[in-house]
Amino acid sequence: MGKKVLIADDEPNIVVSLEFLMKQKGYVVKVANTGEDALNAVAEFGPDLILLDVMMPRMSGYDLCQKVRENPAWQRIKIIMLSAKGRDVEVNKGMAVGADAYVTKPFSTKELLAKVHEMLGE
Amino acid sequence: MRDRIRFSLALAGAWGFVMAVVAAAVLLVGADMSERERALVAPMLQERAASAILIAVLLIVPLALVLQALFRRHVQAARQLDEDARIMLTANPSHRAPPRGSAEIRRLAERFNGFADAHELLKQDVEKRVREANARIEQERNRLAALMSELVQSVIMCNSEGRILLYNARAMQLLRKPLDGASAAGKAHSLVGLGRSVFAIFDRNLIIHALESIHDRLRQGARSPVSNFVTTAPAGQLVRVQLAPVFGSASEAAPEGAPDAITGFVLILDNITRRIESGNRRDLLLQTLTQGTRASLASVRAAVETIASFPDMGKEAQNKFIGIIGEEAQRLSAKLDQTVGEFADSLRTEWPLEDMRGADLIAAARRRIESRLALPTKLESVDESIWLKVDSYSLMQAVTYLAGRLREEFGIREIRFGLESAGQLAHLDLIWTGAPLGSETTMAWQTDSMEAGGEACPLTLKEIIERHNAEIWYQIHKPSQREYFRIAIPVTRPEETTWSAPGAAESRPEFYDFDLFHQPGQTPELDNRPLAALNYTVFDTETTGLKPSEGDEIVSIGAVRIVNGRLLEHEVFEQLVDPGRDMSAEASKITGIETSMLENQPTIDKVLPAFRQFCEDTVLVAHNAAFDMRFLRLKEEATGVAFTQPVLDTLLMSAVLHPNLDAHRLEAIAARMGVNPIGRHTALGDAIMTGEVFLRMIPLLAEQGIRTLGEARAASQKTYFARIEY
Numbered sequence: 001m002g003k004k005v006l007i008a009d010d011e012p013n014i015v016v017s018l019e020f021l022m023k024q025k026g027y028v029v030k031v032a033n034t035g036e037d038a039l040n041a042v043a044e045f046g047p048d049l050i051l052l053d054v055m056m057p058r059m060s061g062y063d064l065c066q067k068v069r070e071n072p073a074w075q076r077i078k079i080i081m082l083s084a085k086g087r088d089v090e091v092n093k094g095m096a097v098g099a100d101a102y103v104t105k106p107f108s109t110k111e112l113l114a115k116v117h118e119m120l121g122e
Numbered sequence: 123m124r125d126r127i128r129f130s131l132a133l134a135g136a137w138g139f140v141m142a143v144v145a146a147a148v149l150l151v152g153a154d155m156s157e158r159e160r161a162l163v164a165p166m167l168q169e170r171a172a173s174a175i176l177i178a179v180l181l182i183v184p185l186a187l188v189l190q191a192l193f194r195r196h197v198q199a200a201r202q203l204d205e206d207a208r209i210m211l212t213a214n215p216s217h218r219a220p221p222r223g224s225a226e227i228r229r230l231a232e233r234f235n236g237f238a239d240a241h242e243l244l245k246q247d248v249e250k251r252v253r254e255a256n257a258r259i260e261q262e263r264n265r266l267a268a269l270m271s272e273l274v275q276s277v278i279m280c281n282s283e284g285r286i287l288l289y290n291a292r293a294m295q296l297l298r299k300p301l302d303g304a305s306a307a308g309k310a311h312s313l314v315g316l317g318r319s320v321f322a323i324f325d326r327n328l329i330i331h332a333l334e335s336i337h338d339r340l341r342q343g344a345r346s347p348v349s350n351f352v353t354t355a356p357a358g359q360l361v362r363v364q365l366a367p368v369f370g371s372a373s374e375a376a377p378e379g380a381p382d383a384i385t386g387f388v389l390i391l392d393n394i395t396r397r398i399e400s401g402n403r404r405d406l407l408l409q410t411l412t413q414g415t416r417a418s419l420a421s422v423r424a425a426v427e428t429i430a431s432f433p434d435m436g437k438e439a440q441n442k443f444i445g446i447i448g449e450e451a452q453r454l455s456a457k458l459d460q461t462v463g464e465f466a467d468s469l470r471t472e473w474p475l476e477d478m479r480g481a482d483l484i485a486a487a488r489r490r491i492e493s494r495l496a497l498p499t500k501l502e503s504v505d506e507s508i509w510l511k512v513d514s515y516s517l518m519q520a521v522t523y524l525a526g527r528l529r530e531e532f533g534i535r536e537i538r539f540g541l542e543s544a545g546q547l548a549h550l551d552l553i554w555t556g557a558p559l560g561s562e563t564t565m566a567w568q569t570d571s572m573e574a575g576g577e578a579c580p581l582t583l584k585e586i587i588e589r590h591n592a593e594i595w596y597q598i599h600k601p602s603q604r605e606y607f608r609i610a611i612p613v614t615r616p617e618e619t620t621w622s623a624p625g626a627a628e629s630r631p632e633f634y635d636f637d638l639f640h641q642p643g644q645t646p647e648l649d650n651r652p653l654a655a656l657n658y659t660v661f662d663t664e665t666t667g668l669k670p671s672e673g674d675e676i677v678s679i680g681a682v683r684i685v686n687g688r689l690l691e692h693e694v695f696e697q698l699v700d701p702g703r704d705m706s707a708e709a710s711k712i713t714g715i716e717t718s719m720l721e722n723q724p725t726i727d728k729v730l731p732a733f734r735q736f737c738e739d740t741v742l743v744a745h746n747a748a749f750d751m752r753f754l755r756l757k758e759e760a761t762g763v764a765f766t767q768p769v770l771d772t773l774l775m776s777a778v779l780h781p782n783l784d785a786h787r788l789e790a791i792a793a794r795m796g797v798n799p800i801g802r803h804t805a806l807g808d809a810i811m812t813g814e815v816f817l818r819m820i821p822l823l824a825e826q827g828i829r830t831l832g833e834a835r836a837a838s839q840k841t842y843f844a845r846i847e848y
Contacts, residue, residue, distance in 0.1 A: 011417055013446045017424035020439070024432060055413070062595070066561045084416035088546055089593040089610045096595055096608065105420035109427040 002026040003120050006047035008038035008064065009082065010056045014105075018051060021109055022116075035059025042068060047077060048120055051112075054083035054094065062097050069098035078119040082107070129193060136185050141178060199223020201782055207234055208825065213818040214796030215242040276391040279368070282384060284320040284329065285657075296393055297323050299356040299732065311732050313356055315693040317657045317685030319739045320389070324363070328353055331486070331515050332365045333387065338482055340367075350476045351515050352394070354580065360398050364390040411461045418450040418457075425450075475590065477614055480508040480548060484539045487521045491537060494522060497529050502540040508548045511614040512590060519579045520586045523572040524552055524607055532557035540606070548613045553606040564596040564607075648741075648768065649832030653820050656831060658684040658770075659737035660813035661695075662805045663750045664713045667706050670753045675701035676726055677715055679733055680805030682813050683740065687820075689813045695736045696806045698723045713804070730754070730763040740767065741831065745788045745812045747771035768831060772816050774838035779822050781841075791815050 005027045007018050015031055022029045030045045032038035035056045042050070050068070054061035061081055068074045079101075081094045086104040094102040101115055152160065167174075199222040206219035218238060219231040267290075270277060276293035280286055294312045313323045320329065332349035339347035348366045355361045370385035425443040429435070481504050488499040528534040540551035568587075572579040579586075587594045592611040599606070648656075661681035667674035681695040698715070700723040710716055744750045747769050758764050776786040785791075792799050792811055795818045799811060823829070828837050 011421060013421035013450055014417070014424055016442065016446060017421065017428045020428055020443075021424070021431075063561055063565060066595075070561065082420075084413035084420070086412075086416070087591075089591065089612070092544065092547060092610045093593040093595050096597060096610075105416040106423045107420060109424050109431070 002028050003048040003122075004028045004030070004045060005116070006030050006032065006038065006041050006045060006050045008032045008035070008041075008050060008056065008061070009053035010034060011053070014082075017109070021113060025113060025117075027116075035061070035064045038064055039067060042074060042077070049078040049080065049116060051116075052079055052081050052099070054081055054085055054090070062093060065094070065099055066097045080112075080115060080119070129189065132193075133182065133186055133189055136189060137182055140181060140185070144178075195224040196227065198782075199227045203227060203231055203234065205780055205782060206231075208822060209794060210234070210238045210241070212821045212825065214794065215245050216796055217794065276393075278314065278320060278389045278391070279386065280320045280389070281386040284326070286314060286316055286318050286320055287386065289314045289316075293391060296359070296361070296391060297355055297357075299735070311695065311736060313735060315683060315736075316690055317683065317740075318693075322735055322738045323356060324353055324389075328515055329365070329387075331518070332363075333367070333384065334486065335478070335482070335514060336365070336367050336384070338486075351513060352398075355391075355393075359393050359395040362392045362394045364392075366390070407461055411457060414457050415454060418454045421450045422447050422454075475511040475513055477509055478512050478514050479506070480504070480510050480541045480550065481506045483510060483512060483514055483517065484541060484550070486514065487518045488539065490518055490522050491525045495526050495529055497525055497534070498536050499525075500536065500538045502538050502551075502553060504539065504541045505543050505548075508541055508543055509614050510548060510550075510611055512611070513586075516579065516581060516586045517590065519572060520583050521552060523579070523583060524567065526573075527567055528554060528557065531563075532559075543613065544610070546612060547610045550609040550611060551606045552609075553604055555604050558598060558605060559596055561596075568594070649835070650830055652829050653823065653831060653834055654687055657686075657740045658743045658813075658816070659695075659740040660684060660689075660743040660809050660816060661733075661737070661750065662744060662808035662812060663753055664709075664715060664805045665753060666701050666703060666709050668749075670756050673703070674753075675699075675703060676753050676757075677701050677705065677709075677720055678713070678805040679729060680807070680809045681733070681736060682806070682809050684743075684813055684817065687817065689810065689817060691810065694806055694809075695733060697729050697732070699729050700725050726757055727761045730757060730761045734763050734765065737765070737767070742767055742769045743772065743812065743816050744769070745772045745808070745815075747773075768835065770816070770831075770834055771838055772812050772819065774841050775816075775819050775823065775834065777841040778828070778837045779819060779826070788812065788815070795819075 005022050007015055007022070007029060009015050009018070009031075010033050012033075015033075019029050019031055030041050030047065032041045033056075035058055038050070038052070038056075039059070041047070052061045052065060056064075061083070065079055065081070068077060068079065079099045081099040081102045082105060083090065083094070083102065084105045091102045091104075100119060103112060103115070152163075155163065202222055203219050206217065209217045210219070215238065218235045221228040221231055270288075270290035273290060273292065276296045277288070277290050278286055278293050279288040294314045297314050298312045328351060332351055335349050336347045346366070348364055350362065350364050352360060352362050366388045367384040368386040368388060370383045425446045429440060429443050484501070484504060488501075491497050491499050525534075525537050528537070534554045534557055536554065538553040540549070540553055542549050542551075568584040569582050572581065572583060581589075583594070587609065590611055592609055594607060594609045596605070596607055598604070659681050660683075661679065663676045663680075664678040665674050665676055676699050678698050679695065680697075683690050683693045698720055700720045702725065704717045705713075705715060705720070742751075742765065748771065751765070751769060754765050772788070772791065773786050776791045780786075780794075788808065788811060789799055791797075792815055795815050797811060797814045797818065823834060823837075826837075828834050
């Protein structure tokens with residue numbers, strides 16, 4: 001069985017492409033549209049990697065990331081932050097709260113896939 | 123009372139003297155008689171002893187009448203002449219002593235009047251010259267006033283205690299505060315006035331902080347440092363303030379290298395409300411444009427790349443991706459149209475951030491946390507070379523707020539600071555140990571309203587961080603078990619702003635009350651300050667009737683200020699008040715205020731806060747103050763506005779000055795003091811008249827050795843009238 005990828009983003013159009021691409025690469029994919037759904041999905045679905053959008057309603061990607069890092073059982077989960085916020089301070093904060101990579105939108109899907117691949121040690 | 127005792131003693135003495143003379147005469151005649159004559163006379167005298175005693179007692183009446191006439195003609199008349207002479211000499215040179223008492227005292231009064239005529243002539247001559255000199259000064263003053271009125275910015279100059287020495291009309295307009303609920307009538311009171319405290323307008327701590335940062339920069343060798351901050355004016359406008367110090371002449375004599383003494387400061391105010399609003403709108407647009415564009419582009423790019431990577435995907439999947447591309451393209455165009463439409467009139471944001479050394483910011487924050495929160499602080503590694511672009515006051519409030527919550531909610535006993543460089547950013551760390559925070563806590567702290575060390579801030583932590591283009595987060599350093607808030611904030615290179623402050627040059631304009639520079643602080647030692655050096659608010663109220671305890675209410679408050687011995691007739695407070703009840707017919711007759719005039723006026727709970735602001739930091743003066751104060755005190759509970767400053771009463775002081783004169787009504791005193799009664803029975807008219815009377819009383823009081831506020835209050839309390847209560 002392939003590795004599990006959780007896509008947490010509230011923009012349906014990007015989710016469609018990401019979901020399609022990840023499935024094509026043989027990953028098991030789950031989608032969450034809000035921070036809270038994503039947090040539940042982390043517990044239930046047990047992803048190996050999260051593609052995490054920063055700007056989501058109610059709970060931001062930063063907060064979600066911090067919550068995941070607070071739980072010792074979830075330390076192995078890789079987190080790639082996807083964000084339309086591209087200022088230095090935002091990247092700085094994303095990395096500080098525990099993201100493994102910070103990707104600014106728009107991104108190359110090839111590079112994103114390569115990064116996912118690399119992080120999952122494949 | 124003393125007079126009565128003296129009179130009684132004199133009467134007893136006179137009577138005793140007459141009795142002694144009669145007794146002596148009887149004894150002498152008795153001694154001259156032979157034994158037989160005495161035996162004959164003695165029984166006769168014994169039989170008439172009762173009549174003799176009666177005559178002796180009745181003798182008191184004519185003696186008293188004679189003595190009283192003498193007392194009036196000689197003692198009383200002399201005293202009245204003394205009081206008249208004092209009035210002529212000090213308060214009213216046109217006053218003349220009426221002929222009273224004995225012929226000698228009448229002649230003396232004529233002499234006095236003669237001297238007074240000569241004195242008045244001399245005085246008129248001096249006054250003429252003073253007027254001429256004043257006219258020249260006035261001309262200079264008008265030139266300066268014209269210059270100030272042309273300035274686009276509002277200017278306020280204060281002494282080191284924050285008392286206003288100078289301001290221009292724009293400052294007065296900008297710093298008006300509307301009365302709550304009276305906005306329809308357009309009623310507003312300016313908070314600016316000579317001698318008034320600038321702290322009634324701006325937060326005291328904000329100005330102290332700005333002055334401290336100027337002191338710091340002076341110590342570091344800056345020549346003309348200024349400090350910038352943004353704050354809200356009383357009516358809610360956003361004001362950008364530039365504070366520049368005014369140095370005293372004493373600094374010339376100071377040893378070289380010593381910091382100049384700051385004797386005051388100039389505030390240059392700029393209303394930036396609209397600029398900030400449009401700036402914020404622009405920021406928002408720019409943010410939605412960039413972030414929205416990036417998001418749409420990401421969707422388009424991902425869809426295109428997906429189709430390209432998997433050309434043999436099914437028709438249905440392909441159509442789905444093409445649909446996404448079309449939809450996102452439309453979204454993008456709509457966003458661009460909207461931005462172009464709205465962006466055109468938006469200007470540049472000017473939230474002024476000033477350059478500050480990071481280490482100085484931390485030093486200031488440590489002082490503040492230690493003094494306000496009594497929480498010890500320490501430094502970890504601090505990179506001294508880092509300069510930040512900050513609104514230092516709000517950022518310090520933010521740091522103090524975090525420290526305050528850490529102490530209150532987690533019992534933190536020490537805070538440490540760190541500052542290190544990270545490329546274009548600096549990391550400002552607030553470090554502690556032993557109290558891990560949950561992410562809910564840190565999230566809530568960012569959006570809660572801030573209060574620390576007894577101070578509230580209108581912004582949230584999140585807003586302050588956003589204003590600095592910064593980010594804040596909470597982290598734990600596992601190996602050392604240290605926790606910290608890290609503020610990532612852009613670094614800058616220092617740039618010295620200069621502003622040539624008016625120094626102690628000779629050309630200092632003779633305009634308004636620069637003497638206030640030398641005025642000592644308003645401290646609990648107020649009582650020891652000379653009357654002539656205090657600032658006063660003279661006020662009067664008109665009411666629906668004379669019985670506050672039976673429901674009579676204030677219908678009008680009028681007040682005027684006295685600063686440095688001058689009555690400032692343009693700095694007045696005049697406000698009608700809706701009493702919530704009808705005026706009585708008598709009250710309407712006296713005051714000329716009809717019930718209909720009070721409709722749509724603000725109620726007392728709206729007027730009293732504005733009035734209190736008007737009289738902040740001054741001594742209150744009123745004629746028959748007990749009456750007016752009673753009305754104000756009865757409203758204390760309902761309005762939450764208390765008038766706690768010292769109060770002087772011209773009625774009591776008149777009784778102190780002229781205990782031998784009966785009339786202490788305001789009109790009578792005014793006539794004695796040569797004050798024209800204008801506008802009587804309006805609150806403002808009476809307040810102005812009381813103020814003029816009060817000014818003329820100050821030298822008369824000084825003659826009696828009553829020079830300070832404490833002495834005036836003590837003397838007032840002793841007078842009989844102090845016992846009147848309403």
